[in-house]
Amino acid sequence: MEILVCVKKVPDTADAEVILRPDGKGIKEDDLAFGINEWDNYAVEEAIRIKEAHGGRVTVVTIGVSDSEDVLRRCLAMGADDAIMIDGGPFAGSDPYGIARGLRGIAAARAYDLVLAGAQAGDDGFGMVGPVLAGYLGWSHATLVTSVSVEDGKVAVTRELEGGLEERLRLALPAVLTVQTGINEPRYVSIMGIRKVRSKEIPVLDLAKVGLAAGSVGENANVLRRIALSVPPAGKEAEMIKGTPAEIARKILDIVRERGGVG
Amino acid sequence: MAKVFIVAEHRQGAIRDATYELVTLARELESKFALEPAAVVIGHGVRPFAEVLSRHVNETIMVENEALADFRYETYAAVLRDIIMKETPLVVLCPQSAFGMELFPRLSAETGRPCATDCVQVEMDGPSLVVVRSIYNGKINSRLAFASSGGYLITVRAGSYAPAAEADKAGTIRDYPCPAFGEPFKTEFLGYREAAAGTVDISQAPFLLSIGRGIKDTENIPKAEELAAKLGAVLSCSRPVVDKKWLGKERQVGTSGRTVKPKLYLAMGISGAFQHLAGIKGSGTFIAVNRDPKAPIFRAADYGVVEDMFKIMDALKEQIGT
Ligand SMILES: Cc1cc2nc3c(=O)[nH]c(=O)nc-3n(C[C@H](O)[C@H](O)[C@H](O)COP(=O)(O)OP(=O)(O)OC[C@H]3O[C@@H](n4cnc5c(N)ncnc54)[C@H](O)[C@@H]3O)c2cc1C
Ligand SMILES: Nc1ncnc2c1ncn2[C@@H]1O[C@H](COP(=O)(O)O)[C@@H](O)[C@H]1O
Numbered sequence: 001m002e003i004l005v006c007v008k009k010v011p012d013t014a015d016a017e018v019i020l021r022p023d024g025k026g027i028k029e030d031d032l033a034f035g036i037n038e039w040d041n042y043a044v045e046e047a048i049r050i051k052e053a054h055g056g057r058v059t060v061v062t063i064g065v066s067d068s069e070d071v072l073r074r075c076l077a078m079g080a081d082d083a084i085m086i087d088g089g090p091f092a093g094s095d096p097y098g099i100a101r102g103l104r105g106i107a108a109a110r111a112y113d114l115v116l117a118g119a120q121a122g123d124d125g126f127g128m129v130g131p132v133l134a135g136y137l138g139w140s141h142a143t144l145v146t147s148v149s150v151e152d153g154k155v156a157v158t159r160e161l162e163g164g165l166e167e168r169l170r171l172a173l174p175a176v177l178t179v180q181t182g183i184n185e186p187r188y189v190s191i192m193g194i195r196k197v198r199s200k201e202i203p204v205l206d207l208a209k210v211g212l213a214a215g216s217v218g219e220n221a222n223v224l225r226r227i228a229l230s231v232p233p234a235g236k237e238a239e240m241i242k243g244t245p246a247e248i249a250r251k252i253l254d255i256v257r258e259r260g261g262v263g
Numbered sequence: 264m265a266k267v268f269i270v271a272e273h274r275q276g277a278i279r280d281a282t283y284e285l286v287t288l289a290r291e292l293e294s295k296f297a298l299e300p301a302a303v304v305i306g307h308g309v310r311p312f313a314e315v316l317s318r319h320v321n322e323t324i325m326v327e328n329e330a331l332a333d334f335r336y337e338t339y340a341a342v343l344r345d346i347i348m349k350e351t352p353l354v355v356l357c358p359q360s361a362f363g364m365e366l367f368p369r370l371s372a373e374t375g376r377p378c379a380t381d382c383v384q385v386e387m388d389g390p391s392l393v394v395v396r397s398i399y400n401g402k403i404n405s406r407l408a409f410a411s412s413g414g415y416l417i418t419v420r421a422g423s424y425a426p427a428a429e430a431d432k433a434g435t436i437r438d439y440p441c442p443a444f445g446e447p448f449k450t451e452f453l454g455y456r457e458a459a460a461g462t463v464d465i466s467q468a469p470f471l472l473s474i475g476r477g478i479k480d481t482e483n484i485p486k487a488e489e490l491a492a493k494l495g496a497v498l499s500c501s502r503p504v505v506d507k508k509w510l511g512k513e514r515q516v517g518t519s520g521r522t523v524k525p526k527l528y529l530a531m532g533i534s535g536a537f538q539h540l541a542g543i544k545g546s547g548t549f550i551a552v553n554r555d556p557k558a559p560i561f562r563a564a565d566y567g568v569v570e571d572m573f574k575i576m577d578a579l580k581e582q583i584g585t
Pocket of ligand 1: 014015016119120144400474475476477478500501502503504515516517518519520521531532533534535536537538539542552553554555558570571572573
């Protein structure tokens with residue numbers, strides 16, 4: 001199996017303060033911690049497991065600027081064979097269509113059996129890159145994949161639906177799968193492991209190398225145009241319980257007792 | 264008059280609730296921007312669904328065919344492509360769900376009609392369609408305009424619009440011919456798989472202590488278990504706790520886990536993603552503990568505590584002891 005995994009470097013915004021840029025078109029990124037998109041980490045692990053079971057190669061690709069290199073090296077340390085960087089400069093501000101066009105150049109030019117992507121990116125993710133890429137390529141696809149088993153020229157997958165329900169599908173190869181969290185337990189990456197792949201060469205491809213003309217991607221080529229970002233309106237806010245932890249605990253227990261709970 | 268189509272979502276013999284939220288949105292687009300709503304029902308044995316929708320909108324387009332019995336993007340996209348090209352709706356709506364996520368981005372690539380997923384608001388600004396998406400873990404709203412196109416595809420986040428109440432319009436149902444499919448198919452539906460029943464049923468618990476990624480490590484799980492036991496609560500959690508295998512899937516609250524309706528929901532270290540909050544709609548009192556004052560969960564909770572959850576857990580244990 002020749003497998004391509006698409007990975008993106010994203011900021012952790014769940015556990016950090018998110019501040020708007022003065023121009024209102026983006027957020028301040030300086031104080032945020034960046035890392036591999038959570039869904040992509042599961043995708044890389046799944047690709048490596050498929051390779052370990054069936055042979056082949058795993059290539060990871062990102063459209064990003066040079067500081068995304070650490071994410072690619074982390075994937076190499078996990079066990080990916082090759083990494084490719086598509087120069088993200090011209091893609092700045094691209095919508096999912098621009099990203100999918102960039103990835104198409106790689107996926108189409110080499111004989112991959114499978115492309116894995118995350119079900120969504122945790123930043124402003126649309127959950128679109130995977131299925132749009134599949135549409136461009138004319139390949140089969142499945143989103144929200146929770147298991148993969150390789151058969152002869154096909155893959156059987158489960159997709160996550162709502163309420164704990166899953167569906168089972170069989171897809172003809174080549175296929176694009178978008179991976180849902182929890183599909184596996186991604187392996188731990190040690191500093192030693194990253195050091196070992198320190199000198200592995202990572203080619204950087206420009207637009208022409210992925211078959212795109214200047215101006216065909218990036219903010220000006222977008223069909224989805226960001227007008228402005230804003231902080232969501234407060235709406236109904238919770239009543240805040242303040243005080244020392246002991247005082248807060250007492251108040252919580254009062255509410256518990258009021259609601260007929262034990263305590 | 265420009266049209267707005269609602270693609271009805273149904274599974275295993277029932278229309279899914281999110282469809283009725285789209286009815287509300289379509290009605291809003293009708294009253295504010297003079298778009299004409301219609302419903303699209305695709306499947307096998309779907310006349311009853313078409314009848315339900317015909318009570319909400321003037322026209323329901325029904326595509327009935329054996330090959331559509333099980334949802335696959337391949338067949339459903341082919342049908343929708345045909346409908347979009349012939350009926351030229353300005354806007355086509357679908358829920359942001361496993362159904363919409365599988366179908367709409369693909370349909371967009373195949374038709375060239377631009378798609379915005381996971382929208383919480385949809386409106387017209389003059390001739391252009393504008394959507395609002397909630398991004399960066401619910402902390403920021405992003406307003407987006409589409410480049411001008413003959414039509415737009417939108418998936419809508421659950422809970423963004425109230426579901427339409429029962430209606431009694433006498434709308435028409437139009438039998439729409441199923442287009443020929445370019446067989447052989449590349450995808451094959453094999454069946455459904457129900458999650459294995461676990462040892463606890465959190466959906467029945469009157470009091471849930473629910474933990475999220477803030478619990479940080481598997482080593483802290485026993486602390487939460489102990490507190491739940493002391494409180495007389497059942498322990499539940501958000502998705503990352505299950506993804507990491509710290510607790511079983513049967514304890515997960517949310518769209519892809521269980522829907523719960525406890526009298527009291529005490530959430531600790533949970534940010535308040537919509538997929539989580541959708542699982543506790545209709546709960547009684549909701550207390551959230553989170554060290555981040557900007558966590559979206561405080562927009563949904565009745566009571567909020569901005570503090571380290573471990574300090575609160577310890578204090579609760581102490582207070583119960585005395
Ligand atoms: C298709 C799909 C289905 C999904 N279904 C579900 C579902 O059913 N249920 C579900 O829960 N999610 C679901 N998700 C995931 C969802 O989008 C969120 O990623 C998830 O709910 C986040 O969980 P969390 O709040 O525990 O973690 P995070 O978003 O990482 O938040 C952790 C929170 O803990 C706080 N925190 C950290 N440390 C402490 C501390 N010491 N004290 C106090 N607070 C602390 C942080 O401030 C942060 O707010 C789904 C996603 C997708 C794409
Ligand atoms: N810049 C990028 N480079 C490589 N892959 C990407 C990039 N952006 C998105 N992807 C892939 O597409 C998935 C979904 O992204 P999105 O459609 O933006 O939610 C991610 O999980 C990645 O696998």
